[in-house]
Amino acid sequence: MAKRNLHWNKILQKLNKGQVTFPFIRSLHIQDGSCPPERLPEGLTRLNKLHDEVKTFIMFLGYSQPIDSLTGAILDAHPEILIPQQYDVLGNWKMFQDKHLQQLGQQKYMLFFHLQYLSTFQALFRNQASKPSQFWLWTFKDDGVYYNFVPGAWQGNTNGKLKVIGDSSGFVTSKKLHENHRNFSILEEIQTVVGIPVKFIHIIANPFDSIASIAMRRFDSTIKINDTKAVNGAIKTFFALVDTNEELRKIYGNSVLDIFSQDLMLKPKDALRKICMFLDVECDDKYLETVGNVLSEVQPSRTRDFVEWKMDDKDWISTEMKKFAFLQSFSFDSN
Numbered sequence: 001m002a003k004r005n006l007h008w009n010k011i012l013q014k015l016n017k018g019q020v021t022f023p024f025i026r027s028l029h030i031q032d033g034s035c036p037p038e039r040l041p042e043g044l045t046r047l048n049k050l051h052d053e054v055k056t057f058i059m060f061l062g063y064s065q066p067i068d069s070l071t072g073a074i075l076d077a078h079p080e081i082l083i084p085q086q087y088d089v090l091g092n093w094k095m096f097q098d099k100h101l102q103q104l105g106q107q108k109y110m111l112f113f114h115l116q117y118l119s120t121f122q123a124l125f126r127n128q129a130s131k132p133s134q135f136w137l138w139t140f141k142d143d144g145v146y147y148n149f150v151p152g153a154w155q156g157n158t159n160g161k162l163k164v165i166g167d168s169s170g171f172v173t174s175k176k177l178h179e180n181h182r183n184f185s186i187l188e189e190i191q192t193v194v195g196i197p198v199k200f201i202h203i204i205a206n207p208f209d210s211i212a213s214i215a216m217r218r219f220d221s222t223i224k225i226n227d228t229k230a231v232n233g234a235i236k237t238f239f240a241l242v243d244t245n246e247e248l249r250k251i252y253g254n255s256v257l258d259i260f261s262q263d264l265m266l267k268p269k270d271a272l273r274k275i276c277m278f279l280d281v282e283c284d285d286k287y288l289e290t291v292g293n294v295l296s297e298v299q300p301s302r303t304r305d306f307v308e309w310k311m312d313d314k315d316w317i318s319t320e321m322k323k324f325a326f327l328q329s330f331s332f333d334s335n
Helices: 002-017 044-052 065-076 089-097 099-104 107-128 170-179 185-194 207-216 228-255 261-266 268-279 285-296 311-321
Strands: 056-061 164-167 198-204 256-260
Touching (some): 044 107, 056 065, 056 170, 056 185, 065 285, 089 099, 107 185, 170 228, 198 228, 207 228, 207 311, 228 256, 228 311, 261 268
Parallel strands (some): 198 256
């Protein structure tokens, strides 16, 4: 911790002197080749002003990392939104409780700087560099993040009007809130620090696919799973996350938006308009066309087909699904 504090102090000193460079891409199209970095607007005051214009802090809730990442990518492709893929705000939150940051009133600015830096880093290097932590940036520890690239869009960049910033690690966020015994005080802390509305996008897929994805995390994905214990554990994990997200939906009300993954694939423009309205950003035809084309090529995932299901497990899942309004439209045979 002492080393991190010293490291932050040096960064803050450099920011005040305008000595930090930032790889900020101004062109609309991110080319396949490397892009030269552009110097960050000189001085901490101008950087703070950029982040003071943000109107909404967004967090995801979910059950599957691939769906979270894809949804985050299409939003990061919007010219007024910056959302890196899989940052894990909750896992990193202790960093922003540093006393020195609190004394300087820099918690929000350091958080936003991390998120903006990671968004740009990922847009520049994509899957060529999956561990940006080597550049003092901490991300959640997992098998790595596959970068979902949206050609001809604004990933890692904005049109100069940054309105929304946030984190797309929905599965990780929901899991950590559950493990914290649904103590949502950390969300209240985040709200206090950012000083703007905190909103949540709740990504919902077919429960059988989500449960299969959870079970498959411990197995070779090329082999069909026939492990009752693993499937039962995944069922318990999934509905524990559902319980947590349902409680949060009740607490935050209209600040939580339910988005069904099949709508993103099958009716992308309608789903995107819904999200843009929720985030209070424009949703012009160019953005809808660019991102809609990417989503329309994505086939709805059926990870349930990689599991040997017992009839008792199917019945158990179907019974539990009936308890939640947002799951009642699903069945094993539906999308």
